[in-house]
Amino acid sequence: MAKGKKDVEKKVCEKCGGMQFILTDEGPVPCECRQEKLLKKRLKAANIPRRYENKTIDTFAGNDKRRRQLRNDANAYVKGFPPTEGKKGLLFLGTTGCGKTHLAIGILKAIINKGYTGYYCNIIDFFRMLKETYISDTAYDELAILERIGSADFLVLDDLGAEKPTEWKIDRLYTIVNRRYEQNLPILVTTNKNDTEELKEHVGVRIVSRLYEMCQIIDQFPYEDYRMRGLDMSSHLSEKRTPTD
Numbered sequence: 001m002a003k004g005k006k007d008v009e010k011k012v013c014e015k016c017g018g019m020q021f022i023l024t025d026e027g028p029v030p031c032e033c034r035q036e037k038l039l040k041k042r043l044k045a046a047n048i049p050r051r052y053e054n055k056t057i058d059t060f061a062g063n064d065k066r067r068r069q070l071r072n073d074a075n076a077y078v079k080g081f082p083p084t085e086g087k088k089g090l091l092f093l094g095t096t097g098c099g100k101t102h103l104a105i106g107i108l109k110a111i112i113n114k115g116y117t118g119y120y121c122n123i124i125d126f127f128r129m130l131k132e133t134y135i136s137d138t139a140y141d142e143l144a145i146l147e148r149i150g151s152a153d154f155l156v157l158d159d160l161g162a163e164k165p166t167e168w169k170i171d172r173l174y175t176i177v178n179r180r181y182e183q184n185l186p187i188l189v190t191t192n193k194n195d196t197e198e199l200k201e202h203v204g205v206r207i208v209s210r211l212y213e214m215c216q217i218i219d220q221f222p223y224e225d226y227r228m229r230g231l232d233m234s235s236h237l238s239e240k241r242t243p244t245d
């Protein structure tokens with residue numbers, strides 16, 4: 001055998017020869033390798049940043065009450081996915097460095113593992129991607145990007161409010177949020193703003209009102225930089241504020 005051949009060649013399923021289906025007298029039957037291949041494809045399409053590739057709900061570690069609660073809430077959300085009633089999305093409010101993105105991606109991956117499609121969208125990357133469609137001859141256009149983000153079964157919109165808002169940006173963001181709303185598709189939004197009032201000042205009342213209609217709010221993220229002493233967050237469903245009153 002040639003040295004290192006196994007490492008170079010892609011492993012081909014012995015049962016189906018890479019066809020993902022096995023021909024039987026009753027017709028083609030999906031091979032057991034197919035689910036795994038489809039899962040890999042969905043994970044690849046989800047745009048999860050490399051530094052978060054190994055993050056899961058379980059690796060959102062810590063045994064204090066707050067973190068246990070957050071993990072339980074996250075697992076319960078995944079178990080109930082897709083949600084059928086009430087506010088179907090989640091809005092994570094809290095200061096930078098408290099683990100919002102980690103937990104959001106953990107939820108996203110668990111939902112993809114369940115068989116759904118998902119997409120991770122960082123706001124700053126999103127606008128950079130949109131700008132590229134104007135200045136260069138890319139294979140995709142703005143509509144295609146909005147369509148991809150708008151149509152996944154589950155969407156993580158990370159770091160809302162991180163960008164300096166312009167009318168153009170707010171308009172694009174509203175398009176995404178509103179598309180999810182109209183198609184009844186859940187969204188998970190994270191922001192380092194401390195409450196919906198602060199978020200409203202940043203991205204406007206239109207977006208926040210929509211999010212408030214769509215999302216359970218998980219807040220009470222502490223103000224300290226928790227990267228300094230490990231993660232510590234608490235979650236509850238806040239009904240005490242409304243964005244428009």
Ligand SMILES: [Zn+2]
Pocket residue numbers: 013014015016017018019020021031032033034
């Ligand atoms: Zn196979």
